[in-house]
Amino acid sequence: MEEKFKLNGPCRGLCAKGCGRQNKQLNTYDYLADIPGNAEATDLVEVQFKNTRKGYYHNSNRLPLEKGDIVAVEATPGHDIGVVTLTGRLVPLQIKKANLKSEQEIKRVYRKAKPVDMEKYEEAKSREHDTMIRSRQIAKELGLQMKIGDVEYQGDGNKAIFYYIADGRVDFRQLIKVLAETFHVRIEMKQIGARQEAGRIGGIGPCGRELCCATWMKNFVSVSTGAARYQDISLNPQKLAGQCAKLKCCMNYEVDTYVEAGKRLPSKEITLQTQDAEYYFFKADILAGLVTYSTDKHLAANLVTLTTARVFEIINMNRRGEKPQRLESGEAAEPTKPADLVEQESLTRFDKRRKNKGKRKDNGNPRGSQSSKETQGAERREENAGKDRRNRNRGRDNKEYKGEQGGNRENRPGKDKRKRDRDNRSEKAVKPAPNTPAEKTE
Template sequence: MAHLVEVAFKGNRKEFFLWDYPDAPPLNAAVIVDVDRGEDLGFIHALGDLAQKRNGGCAHGCGTSLPDRKALRLATARDRLQSDELKRLNEEARRKAMERVRANGLGMKLSDAEWQWDRKKLTLYFTADKRVDFRNLVRDLASLFRTRIELKQIGVRDEAKRLDGVGRCGRRYCSASWLPELRPVNLGVAKDQRLSLNPSQISGACGRLMCCLRYEHEFYVQSRRRFPKEGRVVATSLGEEKVVAIDIFHERVTLRTVEGEARTLTLAEFTSEVGSGPGPEEVAVHAEEEHPAEAIASDEISPELLYTAEHPIFSSRSAELIPENPAPSDASAADAASRRRRGRRGGRRGRSGTDDSGATGPQ
């Protein structure tokens, strides 16, 4: 029975293959695999039940089906030596390709170069702010390296995943170590957690919002559903009080009376204070209906984040209230119909001949 294995290549690139031998290969063993028009060398990253699970959940997996390509054999010492030599050739190829990019005047940055193990293909990864026409560059590189050239445009987060590094937490990048999929992160995630919108505090090495901002976001969303919305006026035993702040970790609600006196209650005390009025869950629902979630205005965001956030900046409310094509009133519709009728009659008079007074007569 064939074994399903996950093989890792240069730049944290991973693919699934079938190991068509009775005994499974050891973990982290170097293997030669079958790839498009040749062979490549990689290392066993996962096998067995873990490989089956990752095959169905990772973006590079095959889902419920099995991969078509196979891992051919274990790599020999000579194969490993050839792979080590390619590390030097990869950097040399990237520098030469960058020279050709500057010669062609293209607005792109070559991030990485990867030779296939049999040197039948050279893959170049680049980032660019917009689409780049690199057809002439491909021809130049093909004549320079005498091999098959493949150019792949990637995003800045994928670039950080390929190049790897250490984040501000002191640990390896999540995208390069364990994160199976790079999901988008927007400013609403940071705002829900009451984080600073300063880009130096919530941005990663790639310049985008950190992936780890999503890890606890669901906890904040679920916890706040038990509390009233901040700014909501509720009826308590002391009269009308305004919800000033909430503490989801200690389950506290801070209220302020009309006279300006503030007090802090636990969530259980707040629920009993409200009495027969709407509970905290109902209050939160009503608050969201009467005061919908505010869009993130551009003046609340640091200028740097306007270009690093992976979500569109919403327009102002005044622009949303003005319809693009307002419906015409009954009076205006009647006037327009009358003008159209007069125009048609005038056109017929003009064809039959008219004088200055508008009377018709023989030609």
């Protein structure tokens, strides 16, 4: 028996089978998929259709179903095509979470999808977009205050579900007649809210993650502005609203923690009295338990940050008629900042290294031996100094010979010197030797 249920392979300890082959929304990780006997624990399976629509069915035929299988399930009328997303012991928990109390609501699985079923399914799905556009035009012609957000055809193409959004009640009896005559299918109208529409469409939130309503949220709880007040969030509609134009669902995630932590803070109406001045409540860090006080009611003047223990100590002293000399007790309370992984390393550290590459660092730790580099640098400096001296001398001679650029040729400083040189050369050429016959004649 031990050898029969022994898990082998590179994925031991990791339930890779529970991931399955699916790119659907509201994915559920089946961490019990590799447990022996999990599939035989119950005959219930979870089947997902377009977007976030799910259903639960009885596997009465005992088909060997796994996560990712495409099956044909019972529908009214005909059958529908969906993807198995969960099997085993987790399905009853999902049914309990979905509040399905009646066993009559649970239908059964017919079979695994055949090629003929898939052809009808693909044909029906190809008509959904055109049907949605035409149905919007019909609703506008009838003057109905509603928005048709999505259309979903049944797997066999006999029925179409129209998802619409409306602020109030809509009399769409005439609309159903027109749609049935136009598309020749059975019509089902289903009203959804703005959050459900955002979940069906999907998208990326301002946090950088996929929308919660499109990934894991099934039941939506109303969100009020009180959740923002408890967490000291600015009441800015542009920041508090999500893609559905409603308050973000994530505001409810931590509100209980903030409410519990806020009970340990002093009242905002209490002022702290010292021998020098009175301090008024300015702001508070709820989770850290720090309160900041100011000497002005409306401005940030002489801000002092205290712990809640110190604040209650001063309040008790004021009630006894005592006034401390100052608010701080020895050392001022400094707010402790959480460690941020991004702040530990500069984002431009690689650019700085590339910019300084090839430059000698005087105060740093250059690579290689320091003494050898100093010797090489001294020799290089001596060579450069000799070259500079030769270049300066050569440039000075050229400047004296050619004169300054742009100056008058008559006023150049080297002109007189050149003239004297020419006169001396000519005199030497013309002057006769002292022992010539001409000198004797004279």
